[in-house]
Amino acid sequence: MLYYVLKAISFCVCALPRSLSEILGRGLGCFAWLVVPQKRKKLAMDQIRMCLDVSEQEARRIARESSVRFGPMLFEVLRFPVIKKKPEDYVRIEGLEKLHAGLAEGKGAIIAAAHSGNWELMGGAFALAGIPLVGVAMKQKNSAADRFINEYRTMIGMHITYKTGVREMFDMLKKGWVIGLIMDQDTNRHDGIILDFFGRPTNCTPGAASMARFQGVPIFPCFMHRDEKGNHTLVVHDPLYVEKTADKRGDIRRTTQKINDIIEGHVRKYPEEWFWLHDRWKSVRDEFSPQEIELARKD
Template sequence: MLYYILKAVSLVACLLPRCICDYLGQVLGYFFWLCIPPKRRRMAMEQAKMCLQVNDSEARRIVRSSTVQFGPMLFEVLRFPVIKKHPEQYIRIEGLESLQKSMAEGKGVIIAAAHSGNWELQGGAFAMAGIPLVGVAKKQKDVGADKFMNEYRSLIGMHITYKTDVREMFAMLKKGWAIGLITDQDPDRKNGVVVNFFGRPTNTPHGSASMARSQGVPIFISFMHRDKDGSHTLMVKGPFRVDKTADKHVDVVRTTQLINNAIEAHIRKYPEEWFWLHDRWKSIREEFPDKPWLQAQNND
């Protein structure tokens, strides 16, 4: 049922003017903010205060802005059929030439991204620019929502695989595709390495570094930023090469730290665009419950 509802809303959104959809997205975003449980809000605000060294009111403003952006993001996903026709009106890419040069070698690349700006549009922006991209997605709990999201991701050119299908990722990489991996959320301790993030020990996904090292391919780091006129700038940095010494763990940790440093710098520049509602230090807090700076985030 949800699939058909989303398709119907998408049809309407594609018929409406862009400015109206932007306005409706803002209204929906404020509704999202009002629906966030108080405990989740407090957790996000504590993270913002800890990372950015801001006061309560500024932390609340940042987290609220970060949440409200989900409304416009959703409407842009609903309007993928329109965006596909004229992507140049919506997205500008900085650093595309370096990525194209690496892709021309035919070995594929890893694109490490973050939940900042409209990350759903980011993968499509690469695909519409001629970069064959595999979007690595997390399966949605609702079957209808999962079907809709994957259909619309494919609509703008992405090949979608689930994060559990590592074999397909390696197979596509060997065929010369770019593998897009989100690298800024807390994994379980078996699938992460601890590196610094905002000066704190932080469990971080190492898939980008591990895959790049294993296959000898470069890593690019990308971020999506919403400009004042409502369009987007996709910033691509790289290529970065993973060292391949006798110590694999050291090589992976070093590159994962480099990625974290880039993400941190981008968040400091555009704090309102990052997904603060995610509990970034959950696994570290559970492993080290005596850390006072982590306990503060878990207060009711």
């Protein structure tokens, strides 16, 4: 039932003028901020002040904008049937030629992205620009919602696999596809490595560097930002190549740290667009002792 409700909502949103869709999306985001638990708001503000060294008032503004933007972002996803017809009206891509040059090697590539801007639209923008993109998704708990979002992702040109589909990712890389990975969320102590992020020990996922090293493919950090009119700029950074020395762990750590540094630079430039409500340092706080953190940073 939920699937058909979402389809009906999407149909109505697609029928709206873009300007009205923006207004309604913003309104939904403002309402969402009102119902965010105070504990979660405080977490976001504490992380912002810890990372950006801003006043409490400025931290609250950034936290609020970071949350409110999910309204317009959701409406853009619902408007995928409209956006796919003229994606250039919504997204401008800078540096696409870098990605094409990397793919010309015939071995595929990896995109390292973050929960900044509309990352769902980013994947679609690349696919509609002719990039054979595999979006790596987390399976939704609700099967109807999962069916809906994956249908819209494929509608806009992406091939979708779940995070558990590692074998499929490698197979697609070998065929020359681009694997899109989001690199900025917390993970568990067994799957992550402790590196620096905003000057603090942070548990980071090494997936992009590990996969790139194994397959010998470039990593392209890519991020979107949105202006006040609702237009997006998608920036493709220069490729990173993972060294392949006898020290496999060191090779992966160095490249993942470079990715972290690029993500940090983007977040500092566009702090309102990052997902501050996510508890980025939870595993470091709950699963590691100070001694383990210190040893891991020296590893």
